[in-house]
Amino acid sequence: MTVLSQSNTDSILSTLLNQEPHAEESFAQEPLVQEPQIIQSLYAALVDKEGFHPFLNLIVEAIQGCAAELVVIKKQPLQIDHIWYTGLSEEFMLWYIENDMIKSDLVSNYATYTRPGLFQTALSLIEKAKQLPDYGRWQQDQNMIDSAWLVIDSTDSHTTLLAIQRTVEQGAYQAAELNQLNRLAPYIKQAVLLYQQLDKTQTQTESFSSLVKALPYPSFVLNEQAELMYLNGKAEDFLCRQDQLMLNSKRLEFQDEEHQASYLASSTQIIRASMGQSEFDCDVIVMRINDHKPHLLALTPIDNSGILITVYDGNQRTLPTAELIASYFGFSHAESVLCADLVLGMSLKDIAVKRFKSEATVRSQLKQMFPKAGVHRQGQLICTVLKALMR
Structure with a gap:
């Protein structure tokens, strides 16, 4: 493993930025306007706490896309192991992950089992994608028309993939644009593989x-x-x-x-x-x-x-009781009992049945508790209670 310290960052970045792609991977196409900045952001990811997020932001802007993901995909079973992304809401990502949408994702299904190469367009895969479940919803909800994708690395167990999406309004990728992206492909592969190899921890x-x-x-x-x-x-x-x-x-x-x-x-x-x-x-x-x-x-x-x-x-230590929660957070008795039930692992549906109330009523009461605890989500509330009251 290579240990990269701040003291040798400048010399490493200088060396990397002066390297040219191999001749067989060079393209005559005019570069993207922000190509130098994009390359800089790639190698800066080796030491920058923001990682590849600045790179994704820049490449989406330069190629006039709407979103991008750099994702590590496990092949068996097919699942995401890690993802960097930009241009997608937290709500969409939660829906995508919780509904296992990778199995219906046009590019991921095909690219996961493809060898590393150059950028390709998703349009050639449309006919195959139409056979996938939920493809219509995917296309309609996200208004996506095309994706430029690059298989960065592929092993027996995992594939590392970069995809840059476009909406219907932005239009499909043209051959000249793919060539512009392919100028960056050697740098992307080198930076990502270096990132995976560095012992930064x-x-x-x-x-x-x-x-x-x-x-x-x-x-x-x-x-x-x-x-x-x-x-x-x-x-x-x-x-x-x-x-x-x-x-x-x-x-x-x-x-x-x-x-x-x-x-x-x-x-x-x-x-x-x-x-x-x-x-x-x-x-x-x-x-x-x-x-x-x-x-x-x-x-x-x-x-x-x-x-x-x-x-x-919960089997080895006593979880916070409703009385303890009430005294610490200033909740009412009913709110404290609700919180204690959540800490015990009960779902809102189970709590609603227990109280003979609708799930919507219980959910409404839960949301009223958030400001009192200084939180915004159910999981954040439970986490806050545990950190405050578990000793």
């Missing part, structure tokens, strides 16, 4: 190790690619004691598909927040094992890229 791991070791709960630290940097002994024991969560190629994987989708959606937004790309705060995944009390996995952003995951085991 060594110093962070050393600084986190003593802190995480002292935490009273099983704790994991993930980097900006959602790969495991560090876990304490309690976390190792936790992984050994159950089979619902495991470590696979430095990534956490859930057996339950809903848990996996929730984890991917939350971790994607939290990493973006740690990079200053969104205001998304902490979140919680409720993991039930048989009939035991739930395990609550609290995901919290770490400044300068990363996630701290803390596991609260």
